[in-house]
Amino acid sequence: MDKNEFRCIECNEKAAELHRDYRNGILKITICDSCQKPVDKYIEYDPVIILIDAILCKTQAIRHILFNTSLNIxxxxxxxxxxxxxxxxxxxxxxxxxxxxxxxxxxxxxxxxxxxxxxxxxxxxxxxxxxxxxxxxxxxxxxxxxxxxxxxxxxxxxxxxxxxxxxxxxxxxxxxxxxxxxxxxxxxxxxxxxxxxxxxxxxxxxxxxxxxxxxxxxxxxxxxxxxxxxxxxxxxxxxx
Incomplete structure (x- = not known):
């Protein structure tokens, strides 16, 4: 996905990236500049957990699916x-x-x-x-x-x-x-x-x-x- 399509799942502000790669398998989730919370905590979650939260109509899970994934089904x-x-x-x-x-x-x-x-x-x-x-x-x-x-x-x-x-x-x-x-x-x-x-x-x-x-x-x-x-x-x- 394009960088300008990412959104913070907490405050809905745009984000340049979801995580930063420091190489050697070290990844760090990006912190939102607006709310000072992780931009998208669901990138570390199992898909089953994401699906359950989406079924429960949690706003954060829906934002993750719509803005921060390339789901095209x-x-x-x-x-x-x-x-x-x-x-x-x-x-x-x-x-x-x-x-x-x-x-x-x-x-x-x-x-x-x-x-x-x-x-x-x-x-x-x-x-x-x-x-x-x-x-x-x-x-x-x-x-x-x-x-x-x-x-x-x-x-x-x-x-x-x-x-x-x-x-x-x-x-x-x-x-x-x-x-x-x-x-x-x-x-x-x-x-x-x-x-x-x-x-x-x-x-x-x-x-x-x-x-x-x-x-x-x-x-x-x-x-x-x-x-x-x-x-x-x-x-x-x-x-x-």
Whole structure:
């Protein structure tokens, strides 16, 4: 990564380097000039510890991942999360149709319903991102006169959707409280999105929550429109 991309995980100030190499295997973590704390303590941590702190939505861990690493899997993670969500919707679609014929399962796998659910999930995710980015562009870019790094913000939002991977265990371990589990997973993803926005913009919690709520409203409107339009987008996509 370029030197000007490093950030202190404590105060969010820019840093020229994360550590200094004195040769012979001697490394010393750089101290931030602003807060007098280590710029990034996580460079010495095990990846498992970093992942746990990121799941706990710790600001320092998220700053480490977004600013001080070259992690570039956000698009792959996005596609995988969409596949998880599409599989959940597809399983709920055919889960209420029990059959003892093994050929039925093969027939279902060849149907276009799964791809239709994937398209709907992608459309709703795009609506969510558009609502968040437009709100932040209007508030930060226009009203506050600041600069908004859309590419970095989009990368943060994509990475913060990792909680959707939990949809697969929710389908595998079916039980009577699955709606509650799905609701908790959705809440966890929204909290992660909000924390990612706070880290990128170094903003207040109120601004990030407002952005996430507007994105959720946009996503909900698109989902309802797909169901209620006269020509039924959902029926055309899923061939039901």
């Amino acid at each position: 956000h698009w792959k993670l996005c596609v995988f999360c969409l596949l998880c969500e599409a599989y959940l919707r597809w399983s709920l679609l055919h889960g209420s149709e029990p059959s003892s014929d093994p050929a039925d399962f093969i027939r279902y796998t060849r149907e276009w319903d799964f791809y239709g659910k994937f398209g709907l999930a992608a459309l709703e995710l795009c609506a969510f991102f558009c609502g968040v980015l437009l709100f932040l562009w209007a508030v930060v870019g226009c009203l506050q006169g600041g600069t908004l790094q859309l590419s970095l913000l989009l990368r943060a939002l994509l990475l913060s959707c990792y909680g959707k991977v939990l949809l697969i265990p929710a389908v595998i371990w079916e039980h009577d409280f699955s709606p509650l589990c799905l609701g908790l997973i959705k809440l966890f993803v929204l909290v992660s999105n909000s924390q990612a926005i706070r880290v990128i913009l170094n903003s207040s919690r109120r601004l990030s929550l407002m952005a996430v709520c507007l994105g959720l409203l946009s996503e909900t409107c698109v989902a309802q429109a797909c169901k209620k339009l006269p020509w039924s987008i959902q029926d055309m996509i899923t061939f039901e």
